[in-house]
Amino acid sequence: MLITNIQRFSLNDGPGIRTTIFLKGCNLNCQWCANPENISFEKEKYIKNNIEGIYGKNVTLNELEKEILKDKIYYETGGGVTFSGGEPLLHINELEPLLKRLKKQKINMCIETALMVSQENIKVVLQYIDTFIIDIKILDTNNCKKIIGGDINLYMKNIQTIFEQTQQVIFRIPLIKPYTYNKQNLCKIYEFLDKYKPLKVEIFKTHNLAKSKYESLNKKMIKIEEEISKAEIEEIKTNIAKFNINVEICTF
Numbered sequence: 330m331l332i333t334n335i336q337r338f339s340l341n342d343g344p345g346i347r348t349t350i351f352l353k354g355c356n357l358n359c360q361w362c363a364n365p366e367n368i369s370f371e372k373e374k375y376i377k378n379n380i381e382g383i384y385g386k387n388v389t390l391n392e393l394e395k396e397i398l399k400d401k402i403y404y405e406t407g408g409g410v411t412f413s414g415g416e417p418l419l420h421i422n423e424l425e426p427l428l429k430r431l432k433k434q435k436i437n438m439c440i441e442t443a444l445m446v447s448q449e450n451i452k453v454v455l456q457y458i459d460t461f462i463i464d465i466k467i468l469d470t471n472n473c474k475k476i477i478g479g480d481i482n483l484y485m486k487n488i489q490t491i492f493e494q495t496q497q498v499i500f501r502i503p504l505i506k507p508y509t510y511n512k513q514n515l516c517k518i519y520e521f522l523d524k525y526k527p528l529k530v531e532i533f534k535t536h537n538l539a540k541s542k543y544e545s546l547n548k549k550m551i552k553i554e555e556e557i558s559k560a561e562i563e564e565i566k567t568n569i570a571k572f573n574i575n576v577e578i579c580t581f
């Protein structure tokens with residue numbers, strides 16, 4: 330498996346104390362991506378402060394399992410392991426044997442996904458995953474295709490498949506003007522949340538913190554010209570809460 334990072338004692342990637350594994354490779358191209366080193370499916374050279382390095386490291390299933398189990402005692406607080414990326418659902422062939430082993434050991438598992446992957450992959454992970462952490466980005470078909478290269482119809486089918494089986498879902502909404510934060514998209518998001526009730530919604534604004542990662546890859550990050558104000562984010566929180574949904578403003 331090609332990964333870029335293993336983050337232990339993570340508190341922002343699902344319930345409790347977790348170990349988050351970042352798998353390398355994503356089929357979308359969000360211009361605001363906070364992990365640009367996880368988009369390519371290949372190892373990548375970087376240069377940071379005149380020092381060269383490689384984003385991406387191959388690990389075996391055994392190595393990964395050992396690393397995850399190191400913190401088993403902390404998972405008893407309700408935590409576990411979270412697979413993130415990139416898009417972890419595109420690595421299902423490599424991932425499934427590990428999911429199987431962890432399930433046998435009763436390790437709680439979350440997956441962070443943009444969900445624009447084949448239905449087959451969703452059906453596989455539904456057997457193992459306890460909580461899905463799913464992005465809501467751009468819900469309009471054309472804009473989704475144009476701005477992030479995503480297929481919203483596939484996303485909707487996958488949402489339907491997941492909700493037929495579980496409501497253990499946390500939605501994550503990045504608020505970026507004008508891409509995800511605009512009147513039309515917000516209306517679509519509210520309609521969507523009225524239909525699909527998750528455990529929780531996490532809303533957050535993006536920041537320019539990934540700038541140095543983009544520079545290290547010789548890539549340009551979009552400049553976030555106008556940040557969402559405190560009042561605007563509070564208003565969204567209030568609107569979502571009207572659907573009787575637990576909503577939290579996060580500061581990732």
Ligand code: SF4
Nearest residue numbers: 355357359362415443
């Ligand atoms: S889906 Fe996530 S990992 Fe992929 S490009 Fe978008 S923000 Fe980055």
